[in-house]
Amino acid sequence: MATLRDIKLRINGIKNTSKITNAMKMVAAAKLRRAQARVINARPYAHKISSMMSHLVTEEDYALVPLLERRETKNVAVVVLTADRGLCGAFNNNIIKETNRVIDEDLSSIGAKTLLLCVGKKGYDYFKKGDIPLLDKMIGVFSSLDLNTTNLISEVLVSGYLQKKFDKIIFVYNEFKSIIQQKVVSETFLPVSIESANEKESSTKANYIYEPGKKEILEYLLPKHLSAQIWRMLLESNASEQGARMTAMDNATTNAKDLIRSLTITYNKERQAAITKEILEIVSGANALSEN
Amino acid sequence: MAELNLEITSPEKTVFSEIVTSVTIPGTEGSFQVLVNHAPIISTFEIGTIKIVSENSDVQFCATAGGTIEVLNNKILILADAIELIKDIDVDRAKSAKERAEKRISDKENKEIDVERAKAAIKRAENRLILAEMYLKTIS
Numbered sequence: 155m156a157t158l159r160d161i162k163l164r165i166n167g168i169k170n171t172s173k174i175t176n177a178m179k180m181v182a183a184a185k186l187r188r189a190q191a192r193v194i195n196a197r198p199y200a201h202k203i204s205s206m207m208s209h210l211v212t213e214e215d216y217a218l219v220p221l222l223e224r225r226e227t228k229n230v231a232v233v234v235l236t237a238d239r240g241l242c243g244a245f246n247n248n249i250i251k252e253t254n255r256v257i258d259e260d261l262s263s264i265g266a267k268t269l270l271l272c273v274g275k276k277g278y279d280y281f282k283k284g285d286i287p288l289l290d291k292m293i294g295v296f297s298s299l300d301l302n303t304t305n306l307i308s309e310v311l312v313s314g315y316l317q318k319k320f321d322k323i324i325f326v327y328n329e330f331k332s333i334i335q336q337k338v339v340s341e342t343f344l345p346v347s348i349e350s351a352n353e354k355e356s357s358t359k360a361n362y363i364y365e366p367g368k369k370e371i372l373e374y375l376l377p378k379h380l381s382a383q384i385w386r387m388l389l390e391s392n393a394s395e396q397g398a399r400m401t402a403m404d405n406a407t408t409n410a411k412d413l414i415r416s417l418t419i420t421y422n423k424e425r426q427a428a429i430t431k432e433i434l435e436i437v438s439g440a441n442a443l444s445e446n
Numbered sequence: 447m448a449e450l451n452l453e454i455t456s457p458e459k460t461v462f463s464e465i466v467t468s469v470t471i472p473g474t475e476g477s478f479q480v481l482v483n484h485a486p487i488i489s490t491f492e493i494g495t496i497k498i499v500s501e502n503s504d505v506q507f508c509a510t511a512g513g514t515i516e517v518l519n520n521k522i523l524i525l526a527d528a529i530e531l532i533k534d535i536d537v538d539r540a541k542s543a544k545e546r547a548e549k550r551i552s553d554k555e556n557k558e559i560d561v562e563r564a565k566a567a568i569k570r571a572e573n574r575l576i577l578a579e580m581y582l583k584t585i586s
Contacts, residue, residue: 195459202455203525206516210488362518365475365489374490375514378527382457 158428161421165414172410178241179403186333186396192299193330193389200386203379207346209362210371216345219372220316221380224345229320230261231269231289231311233343235327235391236277238296242395243402245328245336246276252338253277253326257286269320271310273388289314296392304385312380315344327387328394334401336394343383346376450482452498454508454524461508461529462498469522470497471515486518493569495577496524507532507581509574528570535578544571 216222234253236246257268269289272278278291290310295303311323323343328336364371452469454462470479472494480487496508513526547567 196457198460199455199457199525202453202523206488206514206523206525209516209518361486362516363485363487363489365473365487370474371488371490371514378514378525385457 158421158424161417161424165417165421168410168413168417172407172414175403175406175410179400179407182396182400182403186393186400189389189393189396190330190333193386193393196382196386196389200382203375203382207375207379210368210375211346215368215372218369219376221312221344221376222346222372225318225321227264227266227322229269230266230322230324231271231314231320232256232261233271233273233307233311233323233325233327234277234281235325235387236272236274237391237395237399238275238294240276241402242399243405245395245398245402246274246280248336248338249326249328250277250280252340253281256324256326256340266322271307273307274391295388296395299388299392301381301385303388304381307384307388308377308381311344312377325387327391328398330390330393330397333397336398341387343380346379448482448520450480450520450522452522452524454496454526454529456513456526456529461526461531464500466498466500466522467503468497468499469524470495471524472496472510473515480515480517480522482520484517484520488514488516490514493566493573495573496529507577509535509577511570511573530574532577532581535574535581537575537578540571540574540578544568544575547571 211222216224232253234249236249240246253270261268268286270281270286271289272281272291272293273295275293278288278293281288292303292307314320315323322345324340325343326338326340329339331337449465450467450469452462452464452466453460468479468481470477471489471491474490474492477494478489490512491510491514492512494510496510498506498508500506508529508531510526511528513524513529515525516523544567547564550564551561551568
């Protein structure tokens with residue numbers, strides 16, 4: 155049976171924890187607001203540039219620029235976007251699970267070898283113990299996201315792709331749906347997927363004038379397209395992380411409050427019982443004395 | 447009459463989305479103007495000025511650092527690397543960017559400096575400054 159002192163200690167401990175989780179929730183909420191604004195501003199450009207790409211590229215163009223080249227998929231680079239820190243619910247776990255699923259089901263079925271690029275410490279911590287070779291790791295990029303990060307990642311990926319180290323690149327990341335909802339997505343990054351210029355538009359596919367020329371435009375637009383996509387995905391993941399952390403910390407704070415309440419009730423009952431017991435002892439002691 | 451829809455997007459945000467009468471673009475192979483029922487075109491453009499004439503024939507100028515334009519079915523989509531309306535140009539920032547780039551070029555010791563990039567930076571800054579000056583004249 156826990157003594158009064160033990161219960162008091164536990165209550166105090168939980169109170170302290172709930173202060174911390176509440177503070178973390180506030181911090182995450184503030185960061186989330188900024189991250190959300192950034193991702194919402196970055197989305198239109200990323201979507202527009204990919205729709206322009208789909209207008210521009212037809213199947214005959216695959217040989218035009220090395221980055222569009224289609225090769226047999228033997229080696230695949232999987233880019234895993236996790237957070238640098240934990241305490242954000244299932245955020246990191248979901249990514250790791252999806253990555254494992256992609257590797258085990260999608261890739262091994264076609265006999266492709268996998269290389270991993272871990273962005274974020276949590277993914278790296280997990281995968282460094284496994285037996286999948288790591289291409290590179292990037293840790294601590296989310297604390298100050300800027301275009302340098304994007305350039306770094308796209309350099310690694312593009313040069314590796316052009317040197318034929320890998321024939322396909324897949325990104326696994328959390329898409330930001332809303333503050334309380336994230337969706338794990340695995341997306342092919344290279345070769346550039348042209349969404350078969352979706353049926354409706356392909357009928358209206360126009361004969362464009364290209365200035366200066368299709369090849370030049372592609373050479374100009376492709377790197378921009380790639381970095382816009384990386385930038386978007388990084389921002390999506392960052393906003394999702396803050397959202398997930400906020401929700402997780404909110405839950406933790408609520409749980410702590412519940413615990414404190416039920417512990418306080420136990421504490422009070424216990425205290426009352428102790429007092430009653432004491433009074434009983436005193437009264438019976440007094441009675442015994444007066445009877446004599 | 448068909449309407450001409452213009453949308454300008456940069457990596458930071460959507461700058462502009464309106465119905466216009468004409469747009470003039472500093473294309474890579476020479477400046478050109480887009481009017482209603484323009485033939486479909488995809489083109490890159492250079493550092494320079496984009497002139498927008500809106501429906502009520504207001505004229506607006508934007509400074510741009512290059513990008514791509516697509517015209518299809520009276521929809522103009524401009525993806526700019528950087529773009530700002532003339533009244534939003536930060537003169538001090540452009541000046542300091544120019545100075546920085548000039549310093550980089552004059553610094554012969556350091557071999558790692560990308561002269562081409564520095565020159566492009568100067569060009570962008572000058573473009574902004576010229577436009578900002580033009581704007582200040584028109585409002586004074």
